[in-house]
Amino acid sequence: MIKKLLLLLILFFQTIGFSQNPALSENASVSIFTCGRGNELYSTFGHTAIRIKDSINNLDVVYNYGAFDFRTENFYLKFVKGDLQYFINATSYEDFIFEYQSDNREVIEQTLSFPLAKKQELFELLNASLYSEERNYTYKFIDRNCTTMVVDKINAIVGQKLIEKVDDKSISYRELLYPYFDNHFYYKLGINIIFGAKTDVKAEKLFLPIELLNSLDKAKIESKPLVVKKETLIKGAELTSSFSFINSIYFIALILLVIALINNKYVSLSYLFLSGLLGIFLCLVGLYSEHKEVLWNYNALLFNPIYIILGFLGSTWFRKMANVCFAMTLVYIAIMIGKPHLPLMIPFILANNYILLKLLKRNKKLEPSI
Secondary structure (H helix, E strand, C coil): CHHHHHHHHHHHHHHHHHHHCCCCCCCCEEEEEEECCCCCHHHCCCEEEEEEEECCCCEEEEEEEEECCCCCCCHHHHHHHCCCEEEEEEEEHHHHHHHHHHCCCCEEEEEECCCHHHHHHHHHHHHHHHCCHHHEEECECCCECHHHHHHHHHHHHHCCCCCCCCCCCCCEHHHHHHHHHCCCHHHHHHHHHHCCHHHHCECCCCCCHHHHHHHHHHCEECCEECEEEEEEEECCCCCCCCCCCCCCHHHHHHHHHHHHHCCCHHHHHHHHHHHHHHHHHHHHHHHHCCCHHHCCCHHHHCCCHHHHHHHHCCHHHHHHHHHHHHHHHHHHHHHHCCCCCHHHHHHHHHHHHHHHHHHHHHHHHHCCCC
């Protein structure tokens, strides 16, 4: 009980301290943390945070726009729909660093060259977000996340678009993100199936932590480098992966090969039925979700919703619908040329069409002779 009361008192006085926004001293510094990637899916792309330090005021706080609550009601539905609320929180430098040391993740600090007035303005802006309705924001994978929020805050106090993307803008978002899932095959497969055409446009928006780090290195303020000091606080461990047959495209290809070679009509129709259900999901999630990344999903041409009805059609209509499916697969292959995830989809292309062709031949044998 006493510990709980002490914790409440600490939080109370901490809140008062922040709400009063003390005047920063000349010794105050503003820096950006770029945190390395982790093994969990939510940490796949790394993280961005802002540190404000002032030894005179005994202040060393890290502001983090990447907080979310797994206990949120209907968490996964909200995430899929695109209205999941993220929020900003503030922690001590020691607590923040301890967490990343525990996870053995890299932390790079870039100290920014801001005049004292701008440091104070940023400090007050962050605290205003922390203790107001601005604390929560609707997360968007590309358009609004922990990195874009930091960029927006810094650009806001400068009054111009100081930080702009310097990395390659000629590649697509899908190409940019593809290597991040090298250690997570099933995440890579699933995400590339659910991502639609919107992720194939040029990646012109700065939204990844490593992109912000590179952009800060090149940014200038009043013709001088914005970053006055760059330091690796935690070296971290490199993400390594060992080959696993089960966690690879070869395992998926083997399963599909077995299904394709089983000479059973009901197994073949059941597989196509499940593929059709996936296609319906891809179509519906594009209508349901506010994430633009899942819009106009051409993978529904491969996991064709028409597959669902094939088992209920007579021979004439089966042949007609099968030909429609073959034609749609050709369109899909044409769209996929040059896409990074084509190798992931080749086993499904071959399996779906082989199974469909086998069913079509079986259907012709059963047609009555004239």
